[in-house]
Amino acid sequence: xxxSVAFNEKYSTYKYCAYFFAGGLLLAPLTYAESEFIASAGxxxxxxxxxxxxxxxxxxxxxxxxxxxxxxxxxxxSLQWWGQGSYSRMRTEHQSENQQxxxxxxxxxxxxxxxxxxxxxxxxxxxxxxxxxxxxxGDIELSTKLNFALHFAFGYRFSRGHVLSLRYSHFxxxxxxxxxxxxxxxxxxxxxxx
Numbered sequence: 001x002x003x004s005v006a007f008n009e010k011y012s013t014y015k016y017c018a019y020f021f022a023g024g025l026l027l028a029p030l031t032y033a034e035s036e037f038i039a040s041a042g043x044x045x046x047x048x049x050x051x052x053x054x055x056x057x058x059x060x061x062x063x064x065x066x067x068x069x070x071x072x073x074x075x076x077x078s079l080q081w082w083g084q085g086s087y088s089r090m091r092t093e094h095q096s097e098n099q100q101x102x103x104x105x106x107x108x109x110x111x112x113x114x115x116x117x118x119x120x121x122x123x124x125x126x127x128x129x130x131x132x133x134x135x136x137x138g139d140i141e142l143s144t145k146l147n148f149a150l151h152f153a154f155g156y157r158f159s160r161g162h163v164l165s166l167r168y169s170h171f172x173x174x175x176x177x178x179x180x181x182x183x184x185x186x187x188x189x190x191x192x193x194x
Contacts, residue, residue: 042059044184061089064105066191068082103171105130107149110126126151129148142173142183150169
């Protein structure tokens with residue numbers, strides 16, 4: 001009985017997060033089309049944040065396509081909803097063996113500018129779904145290939161619209177299965193608008 005109560009509490013949190021993102025998308029006014037191609041390079045992280053084991057020796061490269069869904073203002077703050085699809089490839093040497101991990105993601109992203117113009121510094125957060133090609137990578141052993149994807153980023157938008165950002169990405173099954181050690185990396189990203 002305790003397990004089903006914990007299971008229901010866990011899913012009610014996810015349900016409220018989904019309502020928040022869906023409500024924001026539905027209530028925000030539609031805007032002109034803008035897209036970004038994003039090139040990323042980064043490293044795996046240690047166990048300082050959400051994951052339990054280190055993959056700090058891993059290298060990461062990837063790309064994303066983002067499409068602006070809506071843009072609106074609240075007071076002196078500008079907000080944007082983006083839809084994003086991503087592919088990342090990680091590699092590491094573990095126990096004298098070369099390992100590779102392919103990661104596919106799809107998620108909505110909320111980007112916040114603390115001013116009325118869409119220029120300068122911003123913060124963003126995204127939550128969605130991911131597929132990892134391997135359950136095992138380095139010392140990390142996941143129980144599922146399908147996982148939740150979460151990221152937080154800080155960036156700067158230049159006057160011509162291009163963006164540079166630093167992102168922390170986390171993947172896990174949110175304790176829907178065990179073990180759930182998590183999987184993290186950090187990346188530097190160049191966004192090119194078109």
